[in-house]
Every structure is written in C-alpha cells, then in structure tokens.
Amino acid sequence: QKEVEQDPGPLSVPEGAIVSLNCTYSNSAFQYFMWYRQYSRKGPELLMYTYSSGNKEDGRFTAQVDKSSKYISLFIRDSQPSDSATYLCAMSSAGGGSYIPTFGRGTSLIVHP
Amino acid sequence: DGGITQSPKYLFRKEGQNVTLSCEQNLNHDAMYWYRQDPGQGLRLIYYSQIVNDFQKGDIAEGYSVSREKKESFPLTVTSAQKNPTAFYLCASSMGSLQETQYFGPGTRLLVL
Numbered sequence: 001q002k003e004v005e006q007d008p009g010p011l012s013v014p015e016g017a018i019v020s021l022n023c024t025y026s027n028s029a030f031q032y033f034m035w036y037r038q039y040s041r042k043g044p045e046l047l048m049y050t051y052s053s054g055n056k057e058d059g060r061f062t063a064q065v066d067k068s069s070k071y072i073s074l075f076i077r078d079s080q081p082s083d084s085a086t087y088l089c090a091m092s093s094a095g096g097g098s099y100i101p102t103f104g105r106g107t108s109l110i111v112h113p
Numbered sequence: 114d115g116g117i118t119q120s121p122k123y124l125f126r127k128e129g130q131n132v133t134l135s136c137e138q139n140l141n142h143d144a145m146y147w148y149r150q151d152p153g154q155g156l157r158l159i160y161y162s163q164i165v166n167d168f169q170k171g172d173i174a175e176g177y178s179v180s181r182e183k184k185e186s187f188p189l190t191v192t193s194a195q196k197n198p199t200a201f202y203l204c205a206s207s208m209g210s211l212q213e214t215q216y217f218g219p220g221t222r223l224l225v226l
Contacts, residue, residue, distance in 0.1 A: 008153055034214055043117075043203055043217035044156075088155065090215075100146075100171075101215065105155035 003027050006089055006104030015113050019076040023089035023104045026070065030091040033065050034101065035074045038086045047087075048074065079111045116140065117218035119204050124223045126191065126198060134189045134221045136204035143208060145187035146215065149173060150201040159202075162187055191223065199225050 006023045013019055021035075031052055036044035048063040050056045050072075056063045062075040072091070076083055086108050090101040117138045126132045138145065147159040158171030162181040176195025181187055187206075191198045201222050205215040 006155075036217075041201075041220070041222070043119075043219045046214050046216065049214050100158065100161065103156040105153060 003102050004089065004091060004104045007107055008105050010108040010110050012110045012112065013079055015079060015081060015111055017079050017111070019079050019083070019109060019111075021074040021076075021087050021089075021107050021109070023072050023091075024070055025072075025091060025102075027091075027093065027102070028067075028070065029093035030102075032092045032101070033063070033072050034090040035061075035063055036088040036090060038088060038106065040085075044088055076109075079109075081111050081113055084109055084111050117204060117206055117216060119202075119218040119221050121221060122219070124221055125226050126223060127226050129193045131190055131192050132223070134191070134202055134204075134223070136187045136189065136218060137185055138187075138204075138206045138218075139185060140206055140216065141184075142206035142216075143184070144206060145181070146205040146207075147171075147177070147179065147187070147189045148203040148205065150203055150220075156203065159189065198223055 004025045033050045035048040037047050038044040050063050050065050053065045053067045060077045064073040086106040088106045089104040092101040120135045144163045146161040148156040157173050159177050160179040162168035165184050168179050168181050178190045201220050203220050204218040207215045
C-alpha cells in the first residue's frame with residue numbers, strides 16, 4: 001500500500017460543477033497538507049496549504065483535512081475550463097528535521113464548456 | 114521577479130552520453146530538490162540539498178549525480194548508468210524549515226535518441 005493514494009482519473013465535469021478531489025494516506029504522522037495544480041508540460045504550482053485538521057478556503061477553492069479518517073479533499077466551486085489540469089496532493093510530517101513531502105500520483109481534471 | 118528557472122526545456126540524450134540539467138533559483142531558499150515525473154507515477158525524489166556543499170539521495174538516485182556549490186544552483190547530471198532516462202524532470206526549492214512549502218520550476222523534458 002502506498003503512503004498516499006490518489007485516483008488518477010480522468011475526472012470529467014461540465015463547466016460550473018462543484019469538483020471534489022481526494023487523497024487518502026496511511027502515515028498518521030503527516031501534519032502538513034498541500035494541493036498543487038499542474039498544467040500539461042508545466043511545473044506544479046501551490047494552490048492550498050493546510051496544517052493539521054480543518055478547512056481552509058481561498059476563493060473558489062476549499063481544502064479539507066480529516067486526520068481521524070486520514071483523508072483530505074480539495075473542492076472547486078463554479079469550475080471553469082481553465083481549471084482543467086492535474087491536481088497533486090502532498091503531505092509531510094514534522095519529524096526528521098527536513099521537509100520532504102510525499103506526493104500523490106495526481107488526478108487529471110477536465111472541465112468541459 | 115523571484116522564481117526558479119530550469120534549462121533547457123527539452124533535452125535529447127544519445128546512448129552512453131551524460132547530460133546535465135540546470136536549475137537556478139533567486140528566492141534565497143536554502144533547500145533544493147530534484148524530482149522525476151513519469152506518466153501515472155507522480156513525483157519521485159532523486160536528490161535533495163538542504164545547504165550548500167551538502168546533498169542526500171532520494172528514492173531513485175541511481176544513475177544520477179548532483180552538486181551544490183552555490184546556494185542558487187543545483188544542477189542534475191543524468192549519467193549513462195541511468196538506463197531509462199526519458200521523463201519530465203522538475204526542480205524545486207523551499208526555505209528548508211518544516212513550515213515552508215516547495216516551489217517548482219517549469220521542468221525539463223529529457224528524451225533519448
């Protein structure tokens with residue numbers, strides 16, 4: 001079992017839909033949770049960063065962390081064709097004195113007009 | 114503008130040839146990283162460096178080498194020992210503390226002739 005599981009998709013939705021992207025993990029030491037967006041043939045860009053459990057909202061994006069279930073989510077409201085990209089979750093623990101995140105495989109999202 | 118640059122955008126390697134990928138950052142970040150991305154496999158860590166003149170192997174270091182002579186630069190050499198080098202290579206940097214996230218460059222696509 002991988003430390004971080006993420007369905008690769010593709011997930012295809014109509015414009016305006018609410019999108020839910022998810023990751024599960026097995027390492028209970030993870031405390032820092034990130035979502036990156038990666039357009040085709042580009043480097044990932046940081047979308048959301050959350051520490052420990054709870055929700056964080058930024059515009060149309062909401063990140064949720066449920067540490068009891070080892071489950072994190074990214075919600076996109078009013079999805080747009082420009083949101084079509086691969087979304088990578090990443091997480092890390094506070095141990096070891098270094099910051100090395102573990103990445104999910106990424107979910108490919110297609111928002112069609 | 115602060116950021117991470119990678120060059121070249123595309124690189125072609127002949128059989129038995131060593132090639133070097135460039136990564137430069139002007140974010141004043143202490144830590145730098147190299148990842149390999151293959152379709153459907155997410156990001157895999159090759160090498161990372163937390164300070165100048167020091168670096169550690171990641172999960173897939175065999176066939177690769179790095180140097181960190183300057184804070185701003187972290188070049189990656191793909192040696193002839195790497196038998197399957199075709200991939201998208203991503204360089205990232207971070208402040209190095211536990212609460213800082215990684216910022217990625219635009220990537221280099223390496224192809225074998």
